[in-house]
Amino acid sequence: MASPLEQFEIKPIIPIEIGGVDVSFTNSSLWMTIAVVVAGGTLAIAAGRGAMVPGRLQTVAELLYEFIAGLIKETIGAQGRKYFPIIFTVFAFVLTGNLLGMIPYSFTFTSHIIVTFAMAIVIFIAVTVLGFVKHGMHFFTFFVPPGTPLVMYPLMIPIEILSYLSRPISLAVRLFANMMAGHILLKVIAGFVAAMGVFGILPLALVVALTGLELIIAFLQAYVFTILTCLYINDALHLH
């Protein structure tokens, strides 16, 4: 029986090597490309019509737009409008990646920590730069919680800085751990179906239920990733 971890294996499709560094086009890259094409294509087709009475596809696009626009208004406020493109892109990419991963025999690139961590660290650096651009050296006051007595500064400032530095890690690990755990669980339970013969109907029912749950988690984790990005941008703009 195949190992439940086999689904996470990276397989090079077009081996490329530049200056001794392996930059092969792998199955992970392939599914990232598919995600970009699917997300971009769907929205381009949906937006291309621009009908007064939206069809099904346009409704989906409008729902997504309003969902993210509402999220930004709730978390950042009117100032957040400027950051809509990047936030929507992050959401669309993660959501499409998670959902594509639910197709049997596909590859879930969001279940690899290096992928989620790369996204998280880019967001983290961008938000930090944004904070410095908006506030200059004043940004450092972010590391002093309001109302802290002077005696506590030597303790609170390192803690605040470490807490700030731990953001990309918790952002990356949250998405990666949820996706990986879900996919392993599905494979393990699915493995019981064949092994248990007639009674395999029980794990089969469970797999069906878990597939539904995984679809919810795919959406939920994309939402969590996006809302955290919004909160970080909000912190950089408003400092506390």
Next chain:
Amino acid sequence: MSEPDKHTSLDDLNRRLKDARSKHAPDEPEKDGAGSSGGLGLGFRVAIDLVAGVAVGVFVGWLLDRWLGTTPWLMVLFFFLGAGAGFTNVLRAERASRNPPE
């Protein structure tokens, strides 16, 4: 024709609006609760936040130790600071989920 008083009908409308809004309002904080998908999700979140703080603390301490040659003292110190940062993360996330930002 007994046209209803304009004022009372407006008041009535306001009241009904408020009712409808308050019926919808509980949905909003729940959305945050759903973001953690119940107890398991919440546990996941707390665990990750906590461990992330400690991991970053240890890593920073280890880097500083290697740089300053004070092995292992800064790593020990930053382990505890990292644990503090982890708890700060958890506390802050918990507080944010109780009263979401307006």
